[in-house]
Amino acid sequence: MLYFSRWQTFSIWLVVILGILYAAPNVIPQSYLASLPSWAPSRPMTLGLDLQGGSHILLQVERNSLVSERLASVRDDVRSVLREKRIGYTGLSTAGQSVQVRIRGTGEVEAARKALEELTQPITSSLFGGGVIRELELSEPEPGLFRLTLTDEGMNYRISSAVEQSIEVVSRRVNELGTTEPVIQRQGNDRILVQVPGLQDPDRLKDILGQTARLTFQMVDQSMPVEEAIQGRPPVGTSVMYSTDNPPIPYIIEDRVIVSGENLVDAQAGFDQLTNQPIVTFRFDTRGATRFGQATQQNVGRLFAIVLDGKVISAPQIREPILGGTGQISGNFTVQSANDLAVLLRAGALPATLTVVEERTVGPGLGQDSIDAGIAASIIGSVLVIIFMIMAYGFLGIIADLALVLNVVMIIAILSVLGATLTLPGIAGIVLTIGMAVDSNVLIYERIREERRLGRSVLKSFDAGFERALATIVDSNLTTLIAALVLFVVGTGPVKGFAVTLAIGICTTLFTAFTFTRWVVAFWLRRSRPTEVPKGYIHLVPEVTRIPFMKMRLQVFALSILLSIASIVLVFTVKPNFGIDFTGGTLIEVRAKNGQTDIGEIRQKLSEAGIHEVQVQGFGEASDALIRLGAAEDEATGNATVQKAQQILSADYDIRRTEVVGPTVSNELMWSAIVGILVAMAGIMIYVWVRFEWQFAIGAIMSTINDICLTLGFLVVTQIQVDLTTVAAMLTIVGYSLNDTVVIYDRIRENLRRFKKMPLGQLLDLSDNEMLARTVMTSVTTLLALVALYFFGGEVIRSFVASMIFGVVIGTLSSIFISAPALIFFNLRPAKGPLISEEEIRAGEARDLKAEGKQVSAT
Known part of the structure; x- marks a missing residue:
């Protein structure tokens, strides 16, 4: 594991150099980048709307409006066709999605039928004529009465065509405004997403896009x-x-x-x-x-x-x-x-009426504040983790810190190359990656120490440490990657940004922690030839522990079940503090132009203007306030209310952020959040089942359900606002908790092969104790990064980070006290039998060492 050929060394350092080169444009002045040759990397990351300001608007084609227009057109066509054929008619009218007409003369019914059938011709067909779409169906409910009905597939085709035409029109309108790099794309069957970064006047954009x-x-x-x-x-x-x-x-x-x-x-x-x-x-x-x-x-x-x-x-x-x-x-x-x-x-x-069903607008001032807060949180979190790793592992900690810095550089480089958009939750994903990235190094280093305690030489301890930690690192990171992929698929806007950076961070972690760190360690071993594994300056957990986790499993299970039931009861009685993402409505963040914000005055001004469902609260600094307006019955009414509120407040307050979510979108977001969590759990359960056995998969899900229930209870008790970022936190907690669980399960599986006669309870205690140092160290590094994000990352993502902090603590405890003990209930191995002494355990490990030595010499 510690041997590298020349081409492997060349490949590793080529990746490192490319990462540095492609990340460099983010810190080099633009004036210098412009002077570089065309082939040189010069593309910095794209900043999201929440970091540079701008507007995110989701437009929807009004189906009812399009149906009304098509009915009017069909009615005119019927009139023209019958007049052209000189057929007498009466009662030409529309009802629902149909147009009906009565023919006066019985002798003209057949001629009328043929004439009207011309209107039912297919409006499109497949390339090879295998299928057709008819917009109209002709029926004759009674003799002489004809009814033309709009078909669902025909209207769906019309709506799809209207969306395509509308995208062209919207693109021309936005480009006429002189904006830079707008994003205009189709979303779903009947919606258009418009993102315009750096826009100073979002109301003007909305007015222009909303007019037919x-x-x-x-x-x-x-x-x-x-x-x-x-x-x-x-x-x-x-x-x-x-x-x-x-x-x-x-x-x-x-x-x-x-x-x-x-x-x-x-x-x-x-x-x-x-x-x-x-x-x-x-x-x-x-x-x-x-x-x-x-x-x-x-x-x-x-x-x-x-x-x-x-x-x-x-x-x-x-x-x-x-x-x-x-x-x-x-x-x-x-x-x-x-x-x-x-x-x-x-x-x-526009070919059809477009209504704004979702709007998220960030002023440039708030965007700069978010950038400053994100950079501060990243630097402070990184410094805390770097210092902690040096204190815990000494020289090996310095190597881990080098890998950590390279990890962040590579994340930035990949984001730049892909042209991905960095959002504030994306920065949160990077900070979380900083905390989680050292987990792989902790796994390797703790395994090296363990192998050294078993009596291996320094060189063999390092080699075995890297080799045996590989499978655990891959398993633990893949579970988090599954959660990130689900987030990307079901998430929107900021949640996608978080998922992208988290997924990229997982991939770069696998490279920097295992490949780069292994090369640096191998180089150091060849040059220095150390006689002992470097030690750290602090030990959060003794090297060897004998905590009887299994003896307290029944009490822990009882407490866990009690708290989970209490959490579920709270969810349905007290209820969480759902944000506008799930309830619909409007969120407006304002900052007083002079002095402090007067919450009472804001509420009174809006109330006098006829806006009654208003919640106003302090937010961040004393000059800031958060205003929440209730959901309107329809999108048009909601947009008018928002504009009125902004006009009233604009004299004394700067509008820093506006988020409008219509009732239709909020229902969809609610369901997508539920589906996302269920899909993530199912995907991870299947992975654990395939990699281990079914008992492990059920134990992992039990632990995860416990984490989700307790986190929901925490959200209800604290009344932290639950929005899309909270869903991202929940899914990340699922991934993180299962990351911990899989690491412990890997050790249990290894011990099951090593100690075939050891009672299951004793084996689970042994596995938990062997992984305790790693579990605690990983949780501490992750919490250090999250705490920095909580205090310095800004008010906008504070609720998201609070959920993450609670989830990391609960996930760590459940991995130890629930995941492993749950295996006893599924008869993985007889739980009773004569206990194996410490001497027998060490003898078994010695036999393993001896057997490995024979295999190496034979090779």
């Missing part, structure tokens, strides 16, 4: 006073629409569209030469120019309306024919609103 921007030019009907139309009934073929003025002005608008926004080829903001007021100039294509010219020629002296999304922007009088295909839109524009309208018109109209 369907522009039409229609004539104004002046045949009757508009007041009569409002009170009575407008003329046939017209509708009453209101202008964007304040107060709005009503107009009677003809339903017939002269020209639509589809015929626009350009739109630019400008200024009127006479009034110097902001305007929007537009230019039609050839077809649009022709139709617009004909309409203005035929209607000189009449008013025509420029309508945007059902509202009249302007209604000028046609003084003379407009034949050039150009015109201008004037109204109560500001410079920015004129620019925004021009952006919307250039980008084109």
Whole structure:
């Protein structure tokens, strides 16, 4: 294990050098990076929205709106088809997802059926004609009555097409704003994710994305006073629409569209030469120019309306024919609103209405604070772990610290190469990796010490330590990796960032702790030829312990069951403090522009504005406050409430962060969290079952369920807010606890092979005691990193870290007191029998040493 060929040495150091080179752009000034040749690594990590500020908006295509539009279109198609065939009809109407019509003459029913069947033609088919999608189904409930019904598969296809078209339109709109590196991608069947980093005005982005921007030019009907139309009934073929003025002005608008926004080829903001007021100039294509010219020629002296999304922007009088295909839109524009309208018109109209179902916005100030807090926590956590490892292992601790530093460098390098986004929970993942990375070194070093105590030479102790620790390291890290993969699959936003860094950290840990550390140790052994294993300066656990864990197993089980039942009762009675991720609603973080935050004043201002379901609390510093608004009945109402609250508070407070989660998304997040935890547990259980035996898998799950129940009880008692990051903490606790459990199970499996006649209770005690030093050392290093993150990582992730700290402590105890003793209940081996003395144990270990020596000499 300690021999390395030249190509192996070259490969190891090549990976190390590449890691340093690709991580370097994150600390080198950008001006210097620009001067490097194109082939040199120059790409730093991408910072997430929570670190540089920006907006995360999840848009959803409104199915009901699309259904209504399709029904109106089908109704018009039915009318056109029957009129073209000169077939008399009556009762043309819509109901639910259907359009129905009754044919007057019995002799025309067959002709009507053939004519209407043309509307049911497939709207798409597969490449090889193996399947078709029909949008409409024709039925005849009674003679002469035809019904055209929208099919679910047809509407799903329409929605999918609308999402694809909307992505193009949204991309054009966002790019017109001049933002850098926006992320616009499809999410699920009917949603679009928009992430715009560094955006200073998120409300403007939301306004631009939320507008359908369907522009039409229609004539104004002046045949009757508009007041009569409002009170009575407008003329046939017209509708009453209101202008964007304040107060709005009503107009009677003809339903017939002269020209639509589809015929626009350009739109630019400008200024009127006479009034110097902001305007929007537009230019039609050839077809649009022709139709617009004909309409203005035929209607000189009449008013025509420029309508945007059902509202009249302007209604000028046609003084003379407009034949050039150009015109201008004037109204109560500001410079920015004129620019925004021009952006919307250039980008084109959305094919369907989009609503904001989730919004997470972080101001640039909060982003910089998060970066500073994350760096501080990382440095302090690293320093604490480094000092502890040196105190515990002496020179070997220095080697472990070198591997730890390289581990962090490689994580940063991989994130940079992949173009992955580093978020604040991602920093938490790195800090957690710092604590967990030394676990592999602790496993190796404790095994080396153990082999030395058994009488092996220094060189053979190191060789056996690395060899026997390998399987344990792989098993323990793979269980955590399973939890990280589940987090990535079911998580969203910040949770994915945490999962990515955690998974990368696990992979780099396997390289730095086993490969790099082993090479450095082998190099040191060849050069120094030590006569003894280096010792540390502190010992948290004596080298040899004889704690009778199995004797207290019944008491521990009883206490564990009692606390777990109490936790479950608390969950259903007191209930956790669910955040908006699971309940829906809005979270707004503000900072007073001057002095301290007045919580009472905030509550009073919002209450006077008609916003009653408000919770206001201090958050972080005295100038900060966290405002929580209850979930609205629908997304549109919720968005309006948020905008009103922000406008009221913006005079005295800086809006640092806004998170809006609609009721639909919150339900989905709740279920995905539950499914994520269950899938992670199932995946890890299967892995343990395959690697060990079924008794071990059940014991591991018992321990994990205990950890989850007690952590839930902790969350209820402390009333820490439960959100998506808490789910990440729960899944990480599952992985960490099973990491500990698998390490102990590896030793139990080894002792089962070594001491075939030892009673199970004595063997489990022996295994627990042999691994006690490693378990305690690993927990301490992880807790050191987490405590640094708790006190210096910022208020935003404090609840997440608190859950992790509690979970690490509980996970460590359950691995010792529940996982191993549980094996007695499943008859892994007869628990009773004559105890084996210490001398017999040592004799058995000596026989193993002798047998290994013969194998080595024979080889």
